[in-house]
Amino acid sequence: MAAFVLRRLGFLVVVVLAVTVITFLIAQAIPGDPARVVAGPRADAQQLAKARHQLGLDRPLPVRYADYLGRVLHGDLGASIVTGRPVLSELAARAPATLELMISALIVGVAGGVPLGVAAALTRGRWPDRLIRAGSALTISVPAFWLGPLLILVFYGALQVLPGSGRLDLDPPPPVTGFLLIDTLLAGDVAAFGDALAHLAIPVLTLALLDVGAIARLVRGQMIEVLGEDYIRTARATGLSEATVILRYALRNGLTPLVTVLGLSIAQMLYGSVVIESIFAWPGDGSYVVGAIFNLDFPVVLGFALVTSVAYVVVNLGVDLTYLLLDPRIREAG
Amino acid sequence: MSPRGLNPTLVAGLAILGVVIGAALFAGLLAPYDPNAIAPAQILQPPSLRHVAGTDELGRDMFSRILYGARPSLLVAVAIVAIAATGGVIIGCASGLAGGLADTLVMRLVEIVMALPGLVIALALAAALGPSLVNLALALGVLGIPFYARVARAQTLSLRERAFVRAARAMGASRWFILRRHIVPNLAPTIVVFMSLGLSGALLGASALSFIGLGAQPPMAEWGALVNASRSYILDDWWYALFPGAAVALTSFGFTLLGDGLRDALDPKAGR
Amino acid sequence: MSGPLLQLSGLRLAIEGREILRGVSLDVGAGEIVGVVGESGSGKSLTALSILDLAPPGASLAGSIRFEGRELVGDPGAARRLRGVAIGYVPQEPMTSLNPTLRIAQQLTWPARLVGGLSRRDAHDRAAETLRRMQIDDPERVMRAYPFELSGGQRQRVLIAQAFLLQPKLVIADEPTTALDVTVQAEVLALLQAAARDEGAAVLLITHNMGVVWRVCDQVCVMRLGEVVERGPARATLAAPAHPYTRGLCDALPERAAHRSRILAP
Numbered sequence: 001m002a003a004f005v006l007r008r009l010g011f012l013v014v015v016v017l018a019v020t021v022i023t024f025l026i027a028q029a030i031p032g033d034p035a036r037v038v039a040g041p042r043a044d045a046q047q048l049a050k051a052r053h054q055l056g057l058d059r060p061l062p063v064r065y066a067d068y069l070g071r072v073l074h075g076d077l078g079a080s081i082v083t084g085r086p087v088l089s090e091l092a093a094r095a096p097a098t099l100e101l102m103i104s105a106l107i108v109g110v111a112g113g114v115p116l117g118v119a120a121a122l123t124r125g126r127w128p129d130r131l132i133r134a135g136s137a138l139t140i141s142v143p144a145f146w147l148g149p150l151l152i153l154v155f156y157g158a159l160q161v162l163p164g165s166g167r168l169d170l171d172p173p174p175p176v177t178g179f180l181l182i183d184t185l186l187a188g189d190v191a192a193f194g195d196a197l198a199h200l201a202i203p204v205l206t207l208a209l210l211d212v213g214a215i216a217r218l219v220r221g222q223m224i225e226v227l228g229e230d231y232i233r234t235a236r237a238t239g240l241s242e243a244t245v246i247l248r249y250a251l252r253n254g255l256t257p258l259v260t261v262l263g264l265s266i267a268q269m270l271y272g273s274v275v276i277e278s279i280f281a282w283p284g285d286g287s288y289v290v291g292a293i294f295n296l297d298f299p300v301v302l303g304f305a306l307v308t309s310v311a312y313v314v315v316n317l318g319v320d321l322t323y324l325l326l327d328p329r330i331r332e333a334g
Numbered sequence: 335m336s337p338r339g340l341n342p343t344l345v346a347g348l349a350i351l352g353v354v355i356g357a358a359l360f361a362g363l364l365a366p367y368d369p370n371a372i373a374p375a376q377i378l379q380p381p382s383l384r385h386v387a388g389t390d391e392l393g394r395d396m397f398s399r400i401l402y403g404a405r406p407s408l409l410v411a412v413a414i415v416a417i418a419a420t421g422g423v424i425i426g427c428a429s430g431l432a433g434g435l436a437d438t439l440v441m442r443l444v445e446i447v448m449a450l451p452g453l454v455i456a457l458a459l460a461a462a463l464g465p466s467l468v469n470l471a472l473a474l475g476v477l478g479i480p481f482y483a484r485v486a487r488a489q490t491l492s493l494r495e496r497a498f499v500r501a502a503r504a505m506g507a508s509r510w511f512i513l514r515r516h517i518v519p520n521l522a523p524t525i526v527v528f529m530s531l532g533l534s535g536a537l538l539g540a541s542a543l544s545f546i547g548l549g550a551q552p553p554m555a556e557w558g559a560l561v562n563a564s565r566s567y568i569l570d571d572w573w574y575a576l577f578p579g580a581a582v583a584l585t586s587f588g589f590t591l592l593g594d595g596l597r598d599a600l601d602p603k604a605g606r
Numbered sequence: 607m608s609g610p611l612l613q614l615s616g617l618r619l620a621i622e623g624r625e626i627l628r629g630v631s632l633d634v635g636a637g638e639i640v641g642v643v644g645e646s647g648s649g650k651s652l653t654a655l656s657i658l659d660l661a662p663p664g665a666s667l668a669g670s671i672r673f674e675g676r677e678l679v680g681d682p683g684a685a686r687r688l689r690g691v692a693i694g695y696v697p698q699e700p701m702t703s704l705n706p707t708l709r710i711a712q713q714l715t716w717p718a719r720l721v722g723g724l725s726r727r728d729a730h731d732r733a734a735e736t737l738r739r740m741q742i743d744d745p746e747r748v749m750r751a752y753p754f755e756l757s758g759g760q761r762q763r764v765l766i767a768q769a770f771l772l773q774p775k776l777v778i779a780d781e782p783t784t785a786l787d788v789t790v791q792a793e794v795l796a797l798l799q800a801a802a803r804d805e806g807a808a809v810l811l812i813t814h815n816m817g818v819v820w821r822v823c824d825q826v827c828v829m830r831l832g833e834v835v836e837r838g839p840a841r842a843t844l845a846a847p848a849h850p851y852t853r854g855l856c857d858a859l860p861e862r863a864a865h866r867s868r869i870l871a872p
Contacts, residue, residue, distance in 0.1 A: 015449045022455060030462045137594060141586035143538050145545040145561050146579025149568050157569050230702040233660055235713075237697070238768055239690025239721035248716070253707055271453035275542050279565075290546055293461045305458035312451045 019309040023302045078299035087303035096178025098284030102269045104204045109211030117219025139213030148206045148279040165281040170195045203280045226254040263319040344595025350588030358404035365398035388573040403555035414536040417475025422482020430490030444480040452477035460548040470549045489521045523600045530593035534586045557582045611636045617669035628832040639809045641823035648829040650812045654778045659685035690721045694769030696779040700761035704753040711749035722772045736767040759790040778810045828852045
């Protein structure tokens, strides 16, 4: 088992390095010459060469990459062209907003998707199954950028029950974690808590709805496979009640791959957050990066890509290790 | 693999896609107006008999724009999946047949790429290279290769050991022949199912990037770009965002149904 | 109770319109070992599964299954209540018939506690003791293990133990030795025979191997294409089969072939 963990960690390191290589190469692909920016538009060839040398641009690529890697490992992801502040701190400041959205959506998605998937598997072929399958196929086909505005239209425009943008209308609580749901409770501000929750409602609903379908489909597939296994039949033959067989045997084995689903969902959400945050004017990293793209604030864009990629890979490692706990066969196979 | 025949899911998917593809092919005939014709007097009109889907902020007929928008929207999705599937199958089969060190190396590379959040990388790439539909298609297509490579390799490996392939090798058939006659035909159904579902995802991904502004540029009527343009007017002029978005949703749904239907038809045991 | 322990009369089974069992009739007396023999596709496994209402979903049953006089067809609840306690089941595939993610202990003690009503302590002891009777030398170690850590023979012994755990009156064994090595087959078969004798349980033994019938069974039932073509005392029927199909099956027996060649040799 230790061997397994070590291998996965090794893989993690390799992937993170690959990410840094990719972001470095993308940075090189950006059109425009920084040397010219520094030297000025009217510089001649000699001044240009001098500027290039000053910026270190005339050194070979691998050396510049090593330099870049060194800076990254020290947490230096460059500075925003727009504000001049370090990229990492800009991203960190807005991270809680994004995380609060993603985690809430994940919880809602799983809480909705798993029971639906199980129900569909148990009623296979009959109408509940068909309904759930159709619904799932529909929800995974719907684009976030359509559903979001649609829900805003319904709940904010027409019904006027929920706010359509932003995180909070009332005064914010003193920041402790950056998570409004937690901070408002810590400050004892119930009104603000309710307000934060209301603001979360539509974005979370949008993100979660997209996920519920995917999760339900996966759980359904897994459960059907498990229910068809011989050992389920043996369990029934020993006299155990159907409920026991399903809850203790089928569910246990059928939900293991759910852990993989979580990994995939998180990937979807990282990306989905970019779109969702733009729609709902949610002050998180997603909307920040979109703004950065159009301000040509490349350090921010690349920093975002780097940070989110690394986070994604680390989360997947966590997923793999959880697998270890759940399936004894993998533990032995190492 | 014995096909089980048409099932309702498959038929529904084909019907939807038939409509969409028809719209794309015959946009010229079906569109009542020139999609780029500006009509200042008709700005932001709600749906009516004259303009079935209303008009946009420049007075252009939405219905015509959506019809013409079908082409870039579909083409991007097809391009992405074509690149991913072709590249993936070639790499996967070659790797699976070659075996040994080459296989291991290729698979490590595939694992690494798959461990990355592709869309985020595509985002960064598109930002760096400048927004364009072509760049988008290339980036997303290449990022999709590892998935198909894994599927193709897994199938190749299992087929390689099957009796009929071994018999062919014993009789001296070349690797190329085996690939062509034995492996690819058995691989095809699985790949086709994945491609169909992949089209759904590709369309969603590409139109989402266009929605952010990184894909199609005006005046191209790609659906994601249309929804992007509608953002400022959403609350008052609901139709502007509704119809293009619905087009994406409908087409994507069609691809999903097609994929599910194909899977049910080709492997009756699965029923997933 | 008079009459046989288990009595099937004219059992018919159809799956999605296709008739698989076309009127199966057989009896199992208390303490008897009855072999059901036939080729693949003869319907013998499905006959066994139908008794316990374990036929695949979408199957429709007609005819009569009586256990201790009680009719089971049309009353699925009755069949379910008999599972484990009155009728045990030994499945064919030791590799896939045990839950891969649970230890053997749990797979044995849960039925003992939940179905048999034993306490945790008693269930554990009963499981260990049954394993020991199945010639597993170190029951405690096996109970702590996961299925993948055991050999095929060990797994099959666990499955047999599971079937006998709550001391049922009838054990249905569905080709219990088919998936095992030849050397292990004989051991497991002898084990099954001994366990049945010690418990006083009847055994309905499904097999495609005539040799097994010859060695172990009291009665035999020959099935072909969903029907019973011949029944009777095992050795007598096999020595002098009445039905041509049975004769064909017997001719395939190496033992009989050897016997015949001895007769025919000059």
